[in-house]
Amino acid sequence: MMLLDDRQRAMLAEMGVRVWAPKAAPPLPPVAADTLQVPAVPGSSSAKAPAPLLAHEKPAAKAVQQERATSSEQQLRQVPVTAPPAPARPPVSPDGVERMDWPELEATVASCRACGLCDGRTQTVFGVGSHHANWMVVGEAPGENEDRQGEPFVGQAGKLLDNMLAAINLSRKAGNPADDLSEKPATTAKGAKESVYIANVLKCRPPGNRNPQPEEIAQCEPYLRRQVALVRPKIILAMGRFAVQSLLQSSEPIGRLRGRVHHYEGVPVVVTYHPAYLLRALPEKAKAWDDLCLALEVAQGEPAL
Numbered sequence: 001m002m003l004l005d006d007r008q009r010a011m012l013a014e015m016g017v018r019v020w021a022p023k024a025a026p027p028l029p030p031v032a033a034d035t036l037q038v039p040a041v042p043g044s045s046s047a048k049a050p051a052p053l054l055a056h057e058k059p060a061a062k063a064v065q066q067e068r069a070t071s072s073e074q075q076l077r078q079v080p081v082t083a084p085p086a087p088a089r090p091p092v093s094p095d096g097v098e099r100m101d102w103p104e105l106e107a108t109v110a111s112c113r114a115c116g117l118c119d120g121r122t123q124t125v126f127g128v129g130s131h132h133a134n135w136m137v138v139g140e141a142p143g144e145n146e147d148r149q150g151e152p153f154v155g156q157a158g159k160l161l162d163n164m165l166a167a168i169n170l171s172r173k174a175g176n177p178a179d180d181l182s183e184k185p186a187t188t189a190k191g192a193k194e195s196v197y198i199a200n201v202l203k204c205r206p207p208g209n210r211n212p213q214p215e216e217i218a219q220c221e222p223y224l225r226r227q228v229a230l231v232r233p234k235i236i237l238a239m240g241r242f243a244v245q246s247l248l249q250s251s252e253p254i255g256r257l258r259g260r261v262h263h264y265e266g267v268p269v270v271v272t273y274h275p276a277y278l279l280r281a282l283p284e285k286a287k288a289w290d291d292l293c294l295a296l297e298v299a300q301g302e303p304a305l
Contacts, residue, residue, distance in 0.1 A: 130195035240274030
């Protein structure tokens with residue numbers, strides 16, 4: 001169809017020719033933006049479009065949105081911001097512990113700050129007895145009396161240990177101190193008590209005499225290993241759960257480990273109860289005596305059953 005402009009339509013009208021003119025479509029009424037509806041898409045999960053927001057509902061909806069935003073901000077402010085937990089401190093020990101002699105090892109332990117126990121100690125508890133003893137007693141950790149005096153196994157538990165050792169002719173005070181740092185052990189007079197060396201797994205007292213923590217045992221273990229290497233005992237008597245766990249790397253209860261000969265760094269180990277436990281459980285003293293007899297047989301070279 002040819003479209004005519006106004007001049008051509010006027011000329012045709014003068015000639016008496018009727019010209020058809022399309023009517024313009026009426027304009028669409030204005031529609032408020034908040035009344036627009038979104039048609040449902042065929043196959044979609046929603047069958048109906050959301051209802052339009054009426055004019056009288058605007059202030060209420062805006063207030064709800066502001067209230068929700070304010071509530072979210074308050075919740076964020078109320079959430080406590082906590083720092084992430086500190087990573088576990090890996091075992092740290094001075095270089096060359098395995099090559100230290102007695103004076104250097106004791107001085108290193110006295111100045112050790114590898115774990116938090118150093119902050120609450122009065123002094124370190126290194127060990128006591130002959131450095132050439134055939135017997136070595138290993139306990140758990142210093143208590144209040146040990147921390148004050150600097151010697152393992154003192155107080156009532158220490159007295160009981162001394163009595164147990166005396167029953168098999170042993171003593172922490174035996175031996176010649178003048179020969180203690182010599183290359184060969186001092187000779188023991190006939191009939192005299194044999195010397196014994198006593199040390200703990202931990203060299204510092206845990207606060208409140210609490211149980212030792214695994215990381216604390218790991219920090220002190222190189223010191224104990226060097227003490228065993230320097231003493232070179234014929235037998236180790238492990239007294240208490242944490243001494244047993246440290247030496248044998250076992251979580252089994254003492255009751256299951258008793259009556260057998262174990263080994264630490266090639267040295268025979270006999271397990272028994274801690275004297276502090278025996279003071280609370282008197283009937284267990286008979287079992288501890290059996291353990292001492294087993295250790296005595298091993299130290300004397302007799303076959304253990």
